[in-house]
Amino acid sequence: MNSAFRSGIAAMLGLIILWQIVVTLTGVPRFILPSPYLVLVSFIENRGLIFEHTLVTLTEVILGLFIGIALGMITALQFEISPTAKFFLKPVLIFSQAIPVFALAPVLTLWLGYGMISKVTMAVLIIYFPVTSAFHDGLTRTPPGLIDLAKVMQAKPLRFLFLIKLPAAVPNLLSGIRLAAVYAPIGAVIGEWVGSSQGLGYLMLLANGRVKTDLMFAALFTLGFMSMSLYGLITVWIKLSFKRFETH
Amino acid sequence: MTRSPEILLKGCAHLGEKTLFKHLELQVKAGEWTALLGPSGSGKSTLLRLIAGLATAAEFDGQIQTDDQQSLIGRIGYMAQQDLLLEWAKISDNVTLGSRLRGEIWPSERRDKIIEAVGLSDKADKLPSELSGGQRQRVALARTLLEDKPVILLDEPFSALDARTRADMQDLAASQLAGRTVLLVTHDPGEAVRLCRNIYLLQNEKLVKATPLAPPFPKPLDDSKALALQAKLLMQIRAGA
Numbered sequence: 001m002n003s004a005f006r007s008g009i010a011a012m013l014g015l016i017i018l019w020q021i022v023v024t025l026t027g028v029p030r031f032i033l034p035s036p037y038l039v040l041v042s043f044i045e046n047r048g049l050i051f052e053h054t055l056v057t058l059t060e061v062i063l064g065l066f067i068g069i070a071l072g073m074i075t076a077l078q079f080e081i082s083p084t085a086k087f088f089l090k091p092v093l094i095f096s097q098a099i100p101v102f103a104l105a106p107v108l109t110l111w112l113g114y115g116m117i118s119k120v121t122m123a124v125l126i127i128y129f130p131v132t133s134a135f136h137d138g139l140t141r142t143p144p145g146l147i148d149l150a151k152v153m154q155a156k157p158l159r160f161l162f163l164i165k166l167p168a169a170v171p172n173l174l175s176g177i178r179l180a181a182v183y184a185p186i187g188a189v190i191g192e193w194v195g196s197s198q199g200l201g202y203l204m205l206l207a208n209g210r211v212k213t214d215l216m217f218a219a220l221f222t223l224g225f226m227s228m229s230l231y232g233l234i235t236v237w238i239k240l241s242f243k244r245f246e247t248h
Numbered sequence: 249m250t251r252s253p254e255i256l257l258k259g260c261a262h263l264g265e266k267t268l269f270k271h272l273e274l275q276v277k278a279g280e281w282t283a284l285l286g287p288s289g290s291g292k293s294t295l296l297r298l299i300a301g302l303a304t305a306a307e308f309d310g311q312i313q314t315d316d317q318q319s320l321i322g323r324i325g326y327m328a329q330q331d332l333l334l335e336w337a338k339i340s341d342n343v344t345l346g347s348r349l350r351g352e353i354w355p356s357e358r359r360d361k362i363i364e365a366v367g368l369s370d371k372a373d374k375l376p377s378e379l380s381g382g383q384r385q386r387v388a389l390a391r392t393l394l395e396d397k398p399v400i401l402l403d404e405p406f407s408a409l410d411a412r413t414r415a416d417m418q419d420l421a422a423s424q425l426a427g428r429t430v431l432l433v434t435h436d437p438g439e440a441v442r443l444c445r446n447i448y449l450l451q452n453e454k455l456v457k458a459t460p461l462a463p464p465f466p467k468p469l470d471d472s473k474a475l476a477l478q479a480k481l482l483m484q485i486r487a488g489a
Contacts, residue, residue: 143332146334148328149328151302152302152325152326153345154321154349154350155350159349159351160349163349164334170336244336244375245335
């Protein structure tokens with residue numbers, strides 16, 4: 001266990017204790033703020049329901065991650081291959097960031113329906129820009145010495161891109177992917193809030209509407225746990241698989 | 249390898265308002281080592297980059313000719329102060345980088361022979377991060393050798409190495425690159441006199457040619473004539489500063 005993990009656990013425990021103290025001392029009604037114990041009980045009672053909805057959200061997030069990362073990588077590579085594409089598309093890409101993705105959720109639901117596709121699209125939209133811009137940043141920052149070497153060696157442009165520029169940009173791409181792992185669940189849940197019949201975001205709204213605040217908190221914590229696990233898994237995978245791409 | 253050409257560079261170069269050199273004439277003799285000595289900022293790397301066809305911050309007004317009237321493009325091997333190894337690629341893949349970048353095939357026996365010649369046979373499947381600084385520069389030399397170009401441009405390739413590794417690398421490079429037209433840019437007079445038949449000193453916008461030593465090269469570390477020339481060059485550099 002590393003120290004960041006241990007301090008994270010300690011902070012969580014501290015917060016839960018503080019929460020219990022607040023509930024006990026103020027006597028706040030359980031439909032406003034249930035105690036951590038009641039949330040735990042609700043979690044155990046509704047575990048089947050929560051699991052079912054978690055699976056839906058997780059599927060949306062993972063599909064969104066794959067598609068968003070793939071699209072982001074293709075766009076960044078396209079910018080490097082074709083200056084014309086870069087000239088026309090980069091301003092559009094930057095301008096598109098001026099529109100909050102949240103504002104698009106109702107339109108997406110209108111166009112793509114209440115099903116999974118609109119949520120996956122939300123997740124894709126929210127991670128597309130960070131992945132594209134991080135990766136493209138890396139592609140434009142090839143060490144000058146390697147550019148010189150490739151020029152003297154009369155490298156073919158595409159081979160230069162795939163043998164040198166792309167691998168040299170891997171650390172940047174990976175930080176983009178780490179960001180994407182954090183953003184993708186946000187996108188999926190926003191999509192679910194706007195209109196859906198499944199997923200943790202839907203379950204939270206449903207529980208809230210029926211004043212089942214304990215279930216809402218149970219769903220919220222499940223979402224948090226899911227996002228953190230995803231981030232943790234991706235970080236470990238990156239550490240184990242991409243060590244050689246770190247710059248020295 | 250095709251015949252090694254002689255290179256002649258004539259002209260002036262400016263860096264903004266500042267003159268780097270003017271009316272300069274640099275002759276890099278065919279099949280011999282030529283050193284370009286000079287303090288930092290004298291423009292010696294700029295000269296090498298001009299010959300290599302690489303981008304420079306300076307504005308060059310002049311011409312670069314070869315005695316066979318053919319372009320230098322595609323006839324140059326290049327080694328820099330940094331080894332420029334791809335950290336993600338195995339040593340053997342780093343050595344064959346040039347062929348891979350051009351989409352050519354390379355005979356694997358020749359690759360293995362060259363890796364053996366630089367003494368790294370047991371490291372061929374390792375990553376650069378597992379090698380010492382001297383070993384990494386030997387990979388860079390192997391990469392240059394596999395390119396098999398008649399003209400070799402060396403931009404201070406040994407200056408980041410410790411004294412012992414540097415002397416070893418100098419001997420290895422001298423034996424492996426014999427017969428090619430080599431231009432060595434360095435700030436170390438000792439390195440220049442050990443390795444090079446022709447020595448130019450670039451200082452205060454001018455190029456001065458030193459009296460050459462007689463072959464063979466590399467000179468032994470305790471060669472008295474070489475040591476005397478080294479001292480003389482160092483005094484010249486100090487006097488010019």
